[in-house]
Structure formats: structure tokens, C-alpha cells
Amino acid sequence: MVPLTAKTAARIIRSAREDSRRRSTVSHAFYRKWRPRTFAEVVGQDHVTQTLRNALKHSRIVHAYLFSGPRGTGKTTTARILAKAVNCLGDRVDRPCNECLMCEAVDEGRAIDLIEIDAASHTGVDDIRDLREKINFAPSVARYKFYIIDEVHMLSGSAFNALLKTLEEPPSHAIMVLATTEPHKIPATVLSRCQRFDFRPIPLEDMMARLRNIAVHEGLEVQEGALDLVARQSTGSMRDAESLLDQLSSYGGGEITLAQVQTMLGTVSSQAVKDLVDHLASCDVAAGLGQIGRAIADGADPRQLSKELVEYLRGLLLMKTTTLGPSYLTEEQRTEMARQAKSFTLDRLVSTIKLFNQATTDVRDASRPQLPLELAFVEATLSPEPDMESAATSHSAPGKKPPKRMEGEKTISGQVERRPSRFSQEAEAKPAPASVKEHGGAVTAEGAMAPLKRLQDNWTEILAAIKTSNRHVEAVIRDCPPASVEGDVVTLRARYPFHKEKLEEDRSRKLVEDDISKIMGQSYRIKCILGPSAGRQDPERADEMKSLAEDPVVKAGLELGGEIGGVQ
Template sequence: MAYQALYRKWRPQTFDDMVGQSAVTHTLKNAISNHKTSHAYLFTGPRGTGKTSAAKVFAKAINCPNQTNGEPCNECEICKGITNGTIGDVIEIDAASNNGVEEIRDIRDKARYAPTQAEYKIYIIDEVHMLSTGAFNALLKTLEEPPQKVIFILATTEPHKIPATIISRTQRFDFRRITSQEIIDRLAYILGQEGIEYEADALSVVARCANGGMRDALSLLDQMISFGDGKVTLEEAIQVSGSLTDDLMIDFVKDLQETKAEEALEKLQQLFKIGKEASRLVEEWLEFARDLLIAKQSGEAIGRSERFLQFKDEVEPEFLYRFVEALNQTQQEMRFTTKPTISLEVLTIKMAQPYTLTPRTSSGAPALPSSEEVQQLQQQIAQMQQQMNALLQGGAPQAQQAPKAQAPRPTRAAFKPNTTAIQKILTEATREDLLKVRDLWGDLLSCLNPQEQALLSQSTVNAAGPNGFVLGFAYDHLCDISETRPGFRELIQEHLERLGGYSGTFVAVTQHQWPQIRADFLQERKKNQEEEAVSIVTEEPAVEDSLTPEQQAFEQKVNDTIELFGEDIVQIEE
């Protein structure tokens, strides 16, 4: 006999065989045993959770002459015929390929005829959300006036696409995602029945990759059995599924927490070299951070290693909160970029920056003040008591020596841009130079190594002249790196000259400093132009196009501003 895939061989044949859907199966069994079945059902839920299997079991149970407590016997001719697909009264239709009005009208016409072999005629319409609007309208008429001995079972993964008029005429059952532990138990049972050796950690990897779908878990398990010559091991499970080991993720997160950006970037590049996709990495890191947070609260982690349980006590919750938030933001940004690897490199650099955490006690309450702080407060209280006594006695309080202030903790100094160089660039800036540098920027990034790409990927060319351009960064430390990195400025200048003949160099500025610098430049330029206008009016009055000197100066200022920053940025307010 030809080999049969595990998900087909171990497809549930009774309601009790179904995993993780006890609420659904219990309700259907009671409805069948009490003869209170509906004429239409809607099964919704993620793929691989048992919707179509439940429909087939329901068709067998309601037609089985030997059914017991709502379960089919699987021994009679009716049950065997439905299992093999040879009973003509159970019709399974794929709505993705039969989604037209004519197909549904054909179903409606044939539904009028009584069943020939079974007691009930069952129509199982899979992926029903793929039906057209006309097909839904044709189906609606049948559901409004259903023929006797006919039951419709609609299955879908996207119930929001089904018209409300259809949903209201059915009994809806929501199939939930199957938990990892339920998948692990089912896989262990199947492997035991098949006589295949396995490692428990390997089944945990399969359960995580299945994402709540039993069919996906069995398909992946089938691959591992073929890959491992009949044995399932953790190493093979990781290799086949493309997952990351706990050790790899712990080492990476540990580098981020210890602000080792270079080591973290090296590990990230190694993951890219072995074929890991950026989107898959983000998903696995999110699951890893979630499991760490849950383990810190409950002390348990299903399917995780001993080192994982040790690491949960070393990592700070505040770091994990920031990590999850940054991963979610990066996941959104990656949807709109053609180079998702750059987004992950920027994330790595950002998370590896120093971050000051508020001290906390082990119970989570604010830390108690130190002895020095208590002593300082006592001195202040004593000083205030002396002043009050002096006031009550009518005398002036003696000057007390102020206690020495506690030395402030060193903080990162704000970046100071070279405003003189920026003013010079703005004086010579033109729209043509700005567009030229921006056009070359994409080609420039492709010439750099990953670390340099990550540094410049979040930068913006704000203004440009023939001899230089203003480069804006989101953070102060990025400006510091760009200005102090040996040979970096010369490298950028060399690439720009080679790519487009532009020989200017850059001056760094943070994006929150740039608006003020630009405003100061415009104000100074406006002042100079007004002085020139007054001088011209005093020495040689002239009238041009019926404009006053003030209006001419204003028009000139507007033209110069548009020439410098572009018409799409400048807004004129009367």
C-alpha cells in the first residue's frame, strides 16, 4: 500500500479523536443524540484546527444506524462509505473553485431530491467566504427555505467576509487554536503508535512552529521523520523547521542587555548568512520575550531549556517590555520596506544603547532611600527647625551652610552641531543640489557594509549646497558616531563623487535641532534683506510692478526660501 501522510492517516474519525475542541464536539454530540440538529452550521477558525474533519464526523454520526451517544460506529457501510468518499449523499465542495452563481444554483436544485443511501443529505462547503455576492444570494434562498433531510455545513477561516444574513441563519461554532501542550500530547501518542523514537524537546519545537494547527504539526513531523531516518531529534527539528535554539536567542538578547552592539550585530549577520528570514526572526524573538515574561511570573516554561529558566532571572522586565515594543514597531515598518534586514540592524543598535532603569526592590516596590539621603533630609529638617525658632524669638535666622548636594550621575551629553558650517551650507544651498544628493542616497547605501547602512538608514538629507549638505539623525548618539567614526566622512564623500560627481561632505544634526537652526537662519536672512531694502529705498526709490519695497522684500524672501527648501515644504501664511 502506498505511503499515506500522517495528517491523513490520523485524521479524526470520531468526535473523541478531535483535540482541543471539547466545547464544539460536546455540543454536536448532544444535538445528534437528542435529535435536535439544525439545517445549517457554520464552522469558523484557523487552518488545521479540525473544521472539515468535524463536518465529516458529523455527517457519519447523523447517518450512522448504530451511533451511540452521538458518535459514529465506523463499522457500518454508511460510515465506511462516507470515510472513503463513496456515498453520494455527502457532498464536499471547495468554494474557492466553485464560487459562481451557477454552481450554487445547481446545489439548490439537487438539494430538493431526497437522499438515496443515507438518512440525511449533507453539503460541506469549504472556504465558503470565497463565494461571490451572487452565489451568497442564491445560497441565502436555500437557507431561508431548507428542504427536508438536507443539512448544510459551511467552513471558513475568515468569517468576517460572510454576509450577516447567512450567519444569522446558521449555528456558529468557533474552533480555537490548539494549545502547545495538547499538540505535544497528540504527537507523542501518534509516534508511540507508529513505533518511532523521539525527543520531547523536538516535539516542543514542532508545537511552537505549528501555531495552533494540528495539521501543520503533523506535516512538519512527517518531514522530520523522513529527514532523520525514522527518528525525531531536537537538532533535526530545529534544522527542518528553521527555528532558533534557546542558546542562540539568549546569547543575542544578552548582548543587547549588556550594550554589546558589535557582538549582537555579528550574531545577526550569522543568522542572515544561514538563511534566516527577517520576518521569521522578529516572530521568534517576540515569542521568546513573551515566554520570558510569563516564566518570570509563573516560574514555568513549556518546551524551553534549562538555560532559559536560568536566564529568566537575569533579564530585567523593563528591558523585555522595551524589546517587545521595539519588535512590534519594527514588524510594522518591515511591511513597507524592500530591505527588512536593515530594520533589524537598526533595532539591534537601538536596543544595545545604554538605558537607565529606575531601581526596584525584589517585590517590585520603589527602592528605599539610602543612608546618605536620609542623613541629608535630617540636616534639612534641623535647619528648618532652627529658622522657625529664630522667627518665633523675633530674631533673624543665622545663615546655615547648605549641605553638599549629591553629585549628579553622569548622563549622555547632548550633541552640539557645527552651526557655523550649517549656516554656510544654507547660504549656498540650492534645490538642485538637494535633489541630487537625495537621488544618490539609495545607491550610496548599497555601497556600504551592514553597520554603515544601519547608521545611515534612519538619516535624512535636509539641505544641500555645492560644497556640503546637512544630514539629520533621529538620535544624538548617531550624530556622535557619524562625526567621530574614523574615515566615515571621507568614505561618504568618495562614494557620492564616484556615483554622481558630487564632492561635498556632510554636517550632522539631530532632527529635533534642525527646525530651530533653520528658523534662525531664515530670521537672520530676513533681517539682512530688510536692511538692504531700506537702504535701496533711501538711496534710490523705485516702483516695480506697483509693489512697495516691503512687498518686494517679502516676495524676494519667499522666492529664496522656496529655492532653498523646495515648494513642497514651504507654507506661506498671510
């Protein structure tokens, strides 16, 4: 039998006490139950805890601290650990010991000399005046009187003034921690009196490690994907993550699956989000709206979907700007997102994120919850930035097709590649008027081909000219390729009724006619007909287009684009 040393015995006793303490708080939320009790247990804030530990070791504790940072990142928790550490009666170097009377009193919420003020509910100057009077009395039992003022930015101006007077001449027995989520609202005079620590959103890996640890101790079996989603959902707030895990544990019994988390959060699979981004990249409105519709029909929450989309696009933005991208990606996800990031210019990515971010907040007030999402999608595809296509092409990996817009345009770009030199174009164009004359207006198919061909050859240039006048009209006309040229009438084939309507508006029509005439060197009028591009559509696609064209959302989106055009 191995003899029990004093050290081992002490450790066993300590661990048993901790266990019983934790067991006795089963009714508490996880975040309270698993609240860190030492600096080492604080997750993701090493830059803060290490500095504080060093200060404790070298007795360089100051009288006023400012802890700033997002909610749920450990500000008050760290303040309480500091309160224990400065008053700890233990003789170890790395305080708090969590064993002495002082440490226990703080842990159990009965420390007389630890005063916590929630400025969010005590905004009056009286509370601070009260603090000013009482702070001068010596602590009852502890070495230091410790004040934690949470949400300190909520104090009124006069309360701040009163606080400042205390900060200017703090009694030697007092330590104050001011905690805030909004440090910019704190007067500079107060800031200058504090040693400031900025708490950061907790990195995903740290959060997952912490959740994994809690799960093990709680006897929960949590799928890795479920943990990942919980952590990601909590966007840097450990408190949110722990609360979520807590809810899931009572919901799912001993095992927590990704599907359960998704059901509980109303999230869609990340595959749907990934596909949606692909449709955005290729400006495929029909597929995108279809995807949104299916996700909603499958029970996804529109706000959640929008949030996930923003999160994903943000990932692409990081990918584009830092090359490494977000830290939480697997190699596979990284490759996939790198590919998608190349389909967007930085400008377009930024404006798309803004659109969906706005959609996330608009969902609450929308008459139909998915409407803002659909509008954002349409708007994001209607106004691609000028350099999108070229950027996408030049960045694409060899062998990969550049993102295509719609089939109509693919035809055009195909022709652009075969486009003859300007010189031969002019030579070829010459016979055209003659052939029209020969047939005396009754134009045969062959006769009409030459001016049509010439128009098609110049189409890219015409689009560019229209774009400089009004990029929204250009976005519409991209999907309305020329179908025929008869005399001075150019017939454009619109894929959707609202495109036709838009082009028939006087302003748009005149703009298009002017640019066509200018580049073709002769006066043209335009006429718009409705119909699919000849022979290029499968019936299913045509049906999809038809139902899309009837969708009021698409119309609304276009009108939105039209309005923006008016502002320019």
C-alpha cells in the first residue's frame, strides 16, 4: 500500500470540497456553477490574468482598474478573483488559494468587504455619494475594501464627478474595479485614473475546450459539431455558451447532437449557407431565392439564417484580407472558402455583408419574416461592382470556370472571345444596310443577321457605356440580350417581366437607345419582348424563371435598385 503523504491528502480533501461545492449548486446555471475560481481558469484572457498575477506577486496592485470588453468575457469574474487574491489569507505565491475564510466568503457571496454595484440599476448620484462616504471607513475583516462597479458607463454625469473625487484620492485600503462594455462612454478624467484592461471576445478554440471540459465533468456526450455550433453561436461570450450548453443538457439528456443544437437554435445546415453564397457569387437569383424558400420551409428561422450568412461572409472577408481567414476553420472549409472568396471583390463582399446585416435587424419588423433576406439577396445580385467579373476571372484557379451571371450573358461573353478586330468588324458590317435595302423592308432571317451580329459584337462596349450612365439599368439589360435588329429597331429579349417594364420606362429606354446609337454610329430605337433565350433553357429552368418573375420580392428588389439609381 502506498503511504498517503500530507500533500496528497490535502489535494484529495481539496478536490472533494470542490466537488461537493459544485454538486451543491446543481440548480444553478452552468455559467455560475462553472465560474472560474482562479486566474488560470479564466478563458481566453491570458493577457489580463498574467499581468494581474505578476502584479500580485510583486505587490504592485493599484487602487483603480477599468475592465472593458464585450459581455460574457469574464470581467466581473476576474474582478472577483482579484478581490479574493488581494484579501487571501493563504501563504501561497499564486493567490487566491480558494481555501481560506476570505476566499470562501467571496465564493459564497457573503464577503462583507466586497461591494458590488450595478450601475445599470444604480444610476443616481446618491449611490456614488454613499460609496464616497463608506469607502473611507476601514474594511471590516479583510485587508482591502473591494468595490466592483458593473456597467459603469451607465452612471450619470454628476455620479461620475463624485466617483472621480474618490479616484483622485483613494483611501489606501480601497480597491475599485470599474467594468464596462462601452469604455468610450467613460469620461477621460475617470479613464486616466484607472489601469485599463481590455477583455477580448473568447476565441473559438478556447471556448470549445472549456465547453468540452464542462461536458466531461457533467457526464454529457456532446458531438464535436454540436460544440462547434454552440461556441460559434455565442460569438465570444462564454456566459452565452455555457447557458446554451446548460439548456441543451436538460433538453437532450446525456447526449447532445448537432441536429439537436440546430433544432434548438433554429439554424440551418451550413451547407445551405454555403450554397447560398455560391448563388450570390454567380448572381443566380432564381437559385438563391429558391434556396431561401426551402430553408424557411424546412423550419429555419430567417433571422438565424441571415445571421449565419453574415457570419459566413465575414469569414470570406477575413479570408480575403488576411489570407489565413478565421482561426476556427478546418483545412477543408478553408479551401472551400478560399475558392468562394475569390468570386467576390472586396467592395462587393463588404456591401453584401452590409445588406444581410441590415436584413438581420429588419427581420423583426417585416410583414413576412423572410422578406428582408430575399430583398437583400436580390439587391446583392442586382448591383455587382464594376470589376467583379474581371476580378473573379483573373483570380480563379486554372481550370475553374469564372462565376457566370446568367445564361444570356454567357452567350455574350462567348462571342466576345471570338470577337474579331475592330478593323474586320467594320469591313464585315458594310454589306448590312445593302441587304436590308435589297429586301425592301421585308427582312429575311439572313438579312437581319448582319446588323444583329454587329450589335452583338459591340454589346460589351454598349453595356459598359450604359453602366457609366446608370449601373442599375445596366444590371437589367445584361439579362436582356438583343434578339433581332429590324431597320432602326433593336429588339431585346427580357427574361423577366419586371426587366421589360424597367426598360420600357422612358428614362431607361432613352438611356439605352442613346448608348446603342452612339456606339453603333446610327440611330436606333429599342423594343422589348418577353421570352427565354432561344434554345438555351431547359423546361424546368423556364418554369423556375416564370415563377420567379411572378415573385413580388424580385419586383420590389428591382424597384429598390431603381430608386438608388435615381439618387446618383
